[in-house]
Amino acid sequence: MHTTKHETVMRDGGATTGGPFFSSESTPSERELLAMASDLVRSSEEPVSDEASGLSRSLVRLMDLTLAIGLLGVLLPVILITGACIAMSSQGPVIFRQTRIGLGGREFQCWKFRSMRQDASERLAALLASCPDMRAEWERDQKLSDDPRITPLGTFLRSSSLDELPQLFNVIRGDMSLVGPRPIVHSEIPKYGRYITHYLSQKPGLTGLWQVSGRNNTSYRRRVAADVLYSRKASFRTDLAILFATIPAVLSAEGAR
Helix, strand or coil, rough: CCCCHHHHHHHHHHCCCCCCCCCCCCCCCHHHHHHHHHCCCCCCHCCCCCCCHHHHHHHHHHHHHHHHHHHHHHHHHHHHHHHHHHHHCCCCEEEEEEEEEEEECEEEEEECCCCECCCCHHHHHHHHHHHHHHHHHHHCCCCCCCCEEEEEHHHHHHHHCHHHHHHHHHHHHHCCECCCCCCCCCHHHHHHHHHHHHEEEEEEEEEHHHCCCCHHHHCCHHHHHHHHHHHHHHHHHHHHHHHHHHHHHHCCCCCCC
């Protein structure tokens, strides 16, 4: 029998049994998970809306295309200079491509400016094998607070969010939206447990609730909570509110690394 990508993702996500963060014995109810996310944004920044209508989705897509194309035009000099700096500062490709999970479980190639060393995978494997604390942090959060893979220039690119500029092309292609859940890789699917359906119901975003609520300082459980909350509030108005909230979050480099 043919298995769709969505069915594969649902199976891998442990839709009925939970994942490492949400085991079958301790899986919180949706109400409890939403309560966990309730302080991610102030109530004044959280517009209440019904499920996104067809008109709302059309408006969101129109906004995505208009802003993404406009930003590419305005930021083209920054993009070219950033690419040149990466090429001159370290070995490796300028653009980092990685398979991510999108709407309905569809895989796509997510683009970012490379911020890591060329031997990043080998460095990570050696570090996790030799340092139990680092391994525990990686297994818990899928990131490291002191990551030796990141280049000096990459640290700046990440703190300023310049590394994400190539994702504007993903937005134009329709793989991503300006606002949505953080795009995840296949190995992260089990961490969502039965809540993977909320992630799969939206296009991944260049920014989202996770971006305006601490970015990398947000725990993985709260990232999942943010995705659940966003999937319930998704609308044109919600996206506008998050876009406006993203500006001060990026300028202050809050929670970025």
